[in-house]
Structures are given as C-alpha cells and as structure tokens.
Amino acid sequence: RAFGGSDATEAAVARALLWLAKQQRKDGLWSLQGPYADGGSKENPLAATVMALLAFQGAGNTPTEGRHKAVVAKAWQALIKRQLPDGQFDVPPLPSHHFLYTHGQATYAICELLGMTKDRRFADPARKALAFAVAAQGPNGGWRYAPREPGDMSVTGWFMMALKSAQMAGLDVPEDAFAGLARFLDAMAVEQGSRYGYLLDGYALAGAPGPGAGAPAAAGPVTEAVSAEGLLCRQYLGWPRGHPQLVRGVDALLAGAPLDWDRRKDVYAWYYITQVAHHLGGPAWHRWNGRLREVLPERQVPGGREAGSWDPGGDKWGPFGGRLFTTCLCTCMLEVYYRHLPLYGPAAVATADVPTP
Numbered sequence: 001r002a003f004g005g006s007d008a009t010e011a012a013v014a015r016a017l018l019w020l021a022k023q024q025r026k027d028g029l030w031s032l033q034g035p036y037a038d039g040g041s042k043e044n045p046l047a048a049t050v051m052a053l054l055a056f057q058g059a060g061n062t063p064t065e066g067r068h069k070a071v072v073a074k075a076w077q078a079l080i081k082r083q084l085p086d087g088q089f090d091v092p093p094l095p096s097h098h099f100l101y102t103h104g105q106a107t108y109a110i111c112e113l114l115g116m117t118k119d120r121r122f123a124d125p126a127r128k129a130l131a132f133a134v135a136a137q138g139p140n141g142g143w144r145y146a147p148r149e150p151g152d153m154s155v156t157g158w159f160m161m162a163l164k165s166a167q168m169a170g171l172d173v174p175e176d177a178f179a180g181l182a183r184f185l186d187a188m189a190v191e192q193g194s195r196y197g198y199l200l201d202g203y204a205l206a207g208a209p210g211p212g213a214g215a216p217a218a219a220g221p222v223t224e225a226v227s228a229e230g231l232l233c234r235q236y237l238g239w240p241r242g243h244p245q246l247v248r249g250v251d252a253l254l255a256g257a258p259l260d261w262d263r264r265k266d267v268y269a270w271y272y273i274t275q276v277a278h279h280l281g282g283p284a285w286h287r288w289n290g291r292l293r294e295v296l297p298e299r300q301v302p303g304g305r306e307a308g309s310w311d312p313g314g315d316k317w318g319p320f321g322g323r324l325f326t327t328c329l330c331t332c333m334l335e336v337y338y339r340h341l342p343l344y345g346p347a348a349v350a351t352a353d354v355p356t357p
Contacts, residue, residue, distance in 0.1 A: 002337075003337040008293065012297040012331075016334075017061075020055060020324075024052070028049075028074040029048070031045055031048050032324055036323050040324070040325060049079060049091070050079075050109045051328035052328055053109050055335070056071060057112055057116065058335035063077075064119075079106070080122075087128035087132030089103070100143050100147070101155050104143065104161075105162075108165050110129050112165045114170075114171075115170070141179075142184040143158075153199070153226040156229070160181060160232070187219065188219045191248075193245040195222050196229065196230030197219025228257075231249045231253075234246060235276065241281070241343075246280070250277060253276070259291040259295045262314070265315045265318075266315065271332060274333045275336060279342050279343045279344065296330050296333060297334075299311075306323065309323050
C-alpha cells in the first residue's frame with residue numbers, strides 16, 4: 001500500500017499465479033504455445049519457464065517458501081539439470097534469435113533467486129550463468145542474438161537486470177561490463193538521452209560503407225519500449241532522480257504510451273515504463289499507477305478455463321509471445337510495489353491515497 005498497491009492488485013497477482021501453476025508441465029517447464037488458448041507463434045520452453053518463475057519469485061515464492069514453493073522447486077530442478085558447463089541452459093527448442101534474450105532472462109531469474117534465498121545450491125548455477133552473460137557482451141557494450149554480436153536495446157535491457165540482480169546477490173560483476181553498457185547507452189541515446197533507439201543503423205553494424213559513410217551512426221527506431229529500457233538502465237547506472245533527461249524522458253513516455261488496453265496495447269512497453277516510473281516516484285508514478293492498478297485487474301480474465309490470465313489479443317507483441325508472455329508481464333507489473341524498492345529512497349514513496357492527475 002505504501003507504494004500504491006491495493007487489494008485488487010494483490011488479488012490479481014494471486015489469480016495469475018494460480019493460472020500459471022495450472023500450466024506447468026509434468027517435466028517442470030512451461031510452454032509458450034499451450035495447452036492454454038492463444039499461444040505464441042514459436043515455442044521456447046526456457047523463456048516460458050523463466051518468465052513464469054520471475055512472476056512467482058516476484059510474489060516471494062522460492063523452492064522452500066511461499067504458497068507455490070512446490071511449483072518453483074520443480075521448475076528450478078528441471079532448469080538446473082539442463083545447464084551446460086559453460087553456463088547456458090539447454091532447453092530446446094530455442095529459436096536462434098531467442099538465444100541471448102532467453103539467457104539474459106534466465107540469468108536474471110537465477111541471480112534473483114540466489115539473492116532471495118542465499119542458498120548455496122543456486123550459487124554455482126548463478127555464477128556460471130553470469131560468466132556466460134559477461135562473456136557474451138558485444139563490442140559496443142550491448143547484447144543481441146548471439147554472443148559478441150553488437151547489441152540492441154531490447155535484449156540489453158534483460159542483461160542489465162541480470163547484472164544488477166547478480167550484484168545484489170553478492171556475485172562479482174566486472175566493472176568493465178557496466179562501463180561497456182554505459183557506452184552502449186550513449187550510442188543509443190536520442191534527444192540527449194531522454195529517448196533511445198533499438199539498434200544502430202545497418203551500415204554501422206556491418207562496418208560497411210554506405211550512404212552517409214563517415215557520419216555518426218543513427219540509433220533507431222525509437223519506441224516507448226526501448227526508450228523505457230534505456231531510462232531504466234540509466235537509473236541503475238546512477239542517473240539521479242532529478243536528472244533533466246530522465247524527467248523529460250518519463251514525461252514523454254507517459255504522454256505517448258498511455259495504458260489504453262483497447263487501442264494501444266503494448267504490455268512489453270508497459271512492463272518497463274512501470275519500473276521506470278516506480279523508481280522515479282512522485283507525480284509521474286501517481287499518474288501511471290493510477291491507471292495501472294485499475295486497468296490490469298479489470299482486464300484480467302474473470303472466469304472459465306483461462307481465469308487469472310490476460311488475453312494477448314490486440315497487443316503489439318501478443319501474436320508472438322501469446323497468453324503466457326502477456327500474463328507473466330502483467331503479473332510482474334502488479335508486483336512492482338514490493339519487488340524492487342525505489343532506487344531513490346523514501347522521497348520516492350508514493351502512497352495509494354494521492355489523487356491521480
């Protein structure tokens with residue numbers, strides 16, 4: 001409640017976790033394609049499992065604690081058995097362009113679990129996952145689809161959370177990894193860093209001459225999702241709460257990406273905007289959370305086979321990620337009130353009784 005949650009948001013989280021628990025396969029994993037309705041276009045059981053685990057862990061569930069401890073224990077037992085000596089998790093089928101996306105998510109989840117439990121059983125898997133993540137960082141400081149490939153903002157956002165979760169769990173994260181990430185953000189910055197692009201132009205990536213050769217590479221396209229990822233990275237790398245480009249960037253996000261479920265549905269962008277606004281606090285958080293805590297519980301499926309989930313229909317990435325992807329991100333948004341304390345301390349506290357502008 002201190003950060004703006006309510007009985008309705010907590011009830012929605014509880015219903016979502018029940019739905020997710022019902023979708024767990026006998027082998028402990030989840031699927032992006034079913035058996036529920038409206039599955040994703042491609043299968044990736046590792047991504048499905050890690051996103052589900054992030055949702056369970058966000059509500060305090062570990063292999064030994066919480067209402068869903070048996071679900072979490074079964075999933076981590078299955079994943080750790082499938083981790084290779086180099087730190088990768090071998091859970092096919094895994095589309096090639098999902099590879100590092102998924103490893104970033106998995107590293108985030110295992111490091112978060114280690115930080116929550118301090119259980120030595122998870123220390124070695126977390127260290128190996130982190131080592132692979134650091135070794136995979138691209139020459140421009142970001143991450144993309146394959147190790148050492150020049151990065152894009154979308155994949156890099158997951159690795160930022162992986163590195164910070166590892167650091168908070170007490171693991172040794174090389175400072176060079178954060179320094180490289182800072183250089184990457186500078187390259188992706190648009191409008192002095194208030195907005196961010198997805199990827200440097202193709203000529204810059206390929207290192208080949210082309211139109212405008214010799215000119216600085218352009219970062220694009222600029223979207224709400226990758227701009228929010230960039231700003232979240234800046235927050236974790238030390239931009240202060242009053243940094244003018246942070247404030248300007250958040251204002252632009254709230255104006256350009258309203259929580260409009262029917263006409264501009266984009267849960268991936270909302271997932272990152274929620275974190276950025278939560279950390280910033282103040283009027284920006286009141287404004288965003290005033291919609292968040294109403295829209296998501298209202299739009300959760302109320303009954304039937306898919307009760308507790310969220311429909312991916314109409315979402316920008318819904319056809320690709322499907323119902324489980326949409327449900328996990330919505331659940332994580334509703335756990336933001338307690339998953340991460342605001343980075344800027346008590347001044348960022350947003351109480352539930354502040355009127356929404």
